[in-house]
Amino acid sequence: MTNRIKEAAQAVTRRSSTALVCAAIGAFALTGAFAAEAEAKEITVALSAAFTTLDSYDSPDTITKAVGRAVYEGLMKFDENMNPVPNLAESVEMSPDGLRYVFKLRQNVRFHDGTPFDAEAVKINFDRVLDPANHLTRRAVYAFIDHVEVVDTHAVAFVLKHPHAGFLRRMAMNNAMIICPKHIKEYAGTKGLAFHACGTGPYKQVAFNPSERFVVKKNPDYRIPGLPKLEGITFVPVPENATRAAMLRTGEADFITTVPVEQMKTLEADPNLVVTAIPSIMQKHLDLNNHFKPFTDKRVRQAINYAINKEALAKVAYAGYAVPQYGILAKNYPGAVNFGPWPYDPKKARELLKEAGYPQGFKTTLWAGYNDTTSSKVVQFLQQQLRQVGIQVETKLLEPGVRSDLVLNVKGPEDSKTRLFYIGWSDGTLDPDQVLRPILHSKQHPPVYMNTAYYANPEFDRLIDAALVEVDEAKRLKLYEDAQRIAWEDAPWAFLLFEMATGAHTKHLKNFKMLVDQSFDFSEAEWVD
Structure with missing residues (x-):
């Protein structure tokens, strides 16, 4: 050595x-x-x-899906400007009604096991993720796909349940990787694909x-x-x-x-050495479990937002390589609304807690979905800030595997064990729906997807559901803007930071x-x- x-x-x-x-x-x-x-x-x-897992259709985290690109490819990918472009597909055509997409596939491509890549392989992969019996966590990302058809050896059709403005972006995500069909068959009914990759x-x-x-x-x-x-x-x-x-x-x-x-x-x-720092779309927020008291009360959720100095957090934990969260969507997204950082006002926080019936504050738990050094600093800072307004928290840092077991693999809201949960989201598509839906729609809480705040607002759901099928881009973005305003006011999270990459x-x-x-x-x- x-x-x-x-x-x-x-x-x-x-x-x-x-x-x-x-x-x-x-x-x-x-x-x-x-x-x-x-x-x-x-x-x-x-x-x-x-x-976490090499099975991209079951993987919840950015890092694992990023390294998985060494082995796997999808039909589409993102170019340097985050536009979806063909990858294993040569081209794609959409029907006039937006319900059928036909991908022409590249020929003479082979999987690592020597078998040919073809339309049947694509169908096998998507049949697997669309089958609810397989309990894959990323099924919700593609649930709008009705079925997949083999057109010929090198052409495959995706038939949608309804028009989906972000379909090609979803196909370019790191989830939509094409796995060797022999591997899928070999490890059927097991967790083998979590450890054995073939693409x-x-x-x-x-x-x-x-x-x-x-x-x-x-x-x-x-x-x-x-x-x-x-x-x-x-x-x-x-x-x-x-x-x-x-x-x-x-x-x-x-x-x-x-x-x-x-x-x-x-x-x-x-x-x-060469060092790189670029603005990112990775947001870090503190989920407040809206299903359990006291976080069912909007005044308590707003009080927690007022209690945290986001400018100081960016300096203390990130040495300035982060900015206070100014909205639900990063500025890169079409339709993003900039509300400005939630003000730091501990006096207002204490007043709201008193109005909500907690004049002396309360005790709860604060878990972090990460166990790295920076996250430890964030959690310590949040603990100190909340203590100043009477909220006493017991903290725990979770490594990724434990995070999946404790936070995601639950039966439903009543089974959830988080109360305050520090976590991040970076969707990698620049599609507003892929932020607003998976982490805020009422039907996307664990075990379905990543609404770990268990936020539920029928009007918010209605707006983003309408935006999903709206073909007029201006109307679609207006629906997303209205939805963001509702969620910002409801404060399902404490809005913290956008990190630098x-x-x-x-x-x-x-x-x-x-x-x-x-x-x-x-x-x-x-x-x-």
């Missing part, structure tokens, strides 16, 4: 768990390409959270352990000539900020995200890019000496 690996392991030992030490060291040993003099065509990427992508899976590493090697038969340009990638979860940054500085990692905000300036000053890499690594949804694009990444 080199001195650098020893130092990194010692840092992990001081700041994290024994399991993480094993994960980091195991990943380093696996890549075997850390010496500066080596031809480092196999790279290591250190990420801020552990993985048409530029890399093939070598190893996967959700808490330790995801290792991929170059697919020599990839359909695009000249790609991929790297021999392999090892993705390593490293929640501890200092360890992640140390790995980059010492060469144990070639790319990291997110960058510890407290070390941004130090890393920027290193001539061997941050990444850093060695100067030898080119074209490994951060994206606005806080994922990353490594499709054309290469190593240049």
Whole structure:
């Protein structure tokens, strides 16, 4: 073991768990390409959270779906301007009534197991996600699809239940990946697809352990000539900020995200590194469980918003690499309404709590859907702010697997155990519906989808349901604007921050890019000496 690996392991030992030490060291040993003099065509990427499932139709988090793009591809993808463009499809045609889309598929494409990619493979994948018996968490994303038809070997038709303005954007999402049909059959009725990936992508899976590493090697038969340009990638979860940054500085990692905000300036000053920070659509908010008292009372929810200094939160937890949340949709979205940050007014917060019958405040729990260092700072800050208005909270940080079990895998509102829940959302489509519906529509609470605030307002639901099928773009955006105003006033969350998307890499690594949804694009990444 080199001195650098020893130092990194010692840092992990001081700041994290024994399991993480094993994960980091195991990943380093696996890549075997850390010496500066080596031809480092196999790279290591250190990420801020552990993985969940490689089954994209069941995956709730941005990081896992981002690394899954190494192995999987969809019919569509997003270009650099977040516009949906053909990928495994060559072209797509929509019927005049907007109910039928026919995709012409690329020919001579093969899955990693050697079987051909064709229309039947597409149908098998979408039949699986649309079948409620499979209990896939992302079924709600595609529930508007009535059925899928094989037109011929290289053409497939999607028939919708109703027009859907965001259909092609949904097809470009990281959820809509095409899995080897043989894999689907082999692991039917099991969780095998969570651990075993087989697609048409530029890399093939070598190893996967959700808490330790995801290792991929170059697919020599990839359909695009000249790609991929790297021999392999090892993705390593490293929640501890200092360890992640140390790995980059010492060469144990070639790319990291997110960058510890407290070390941004130090890393920027290193001539061997390149640091990126771009405005993102990732919002972080504090869900207030609207199903249980006292959060059934809008005055309590508004009081919590008044109790939190968002400007100070951005400085304390993010060193300024975040901005107070000014609306439900980031400014990148069509129809986004900028309300300005919810004012910091602890006096008003205490008055509202008194009006609601809680003059002395109350006790509750505050869980975070993450266990990284920055999230720990956020939770501590929120705990202190709420204490000042009489709200005493007991805090808990959840690692991704535990988060799924405790928060998402519930029977319904009565079974929910969260009260205050710090979580984020980044949809990666720039479609207003894919923010407003999954995290605010009354029919999208767990286990269906991600409305973990259990917010329910019939008028809000009506507006976004109408917008979904509205073909006139101006009318559609007006419906979304009206819906945002209702939800902002109802305050189902404490509106906190929009983060910056941050990444850093060695100067030898080119074209490994951060994206606005806080994922990353490594499709054309290469190593240049």
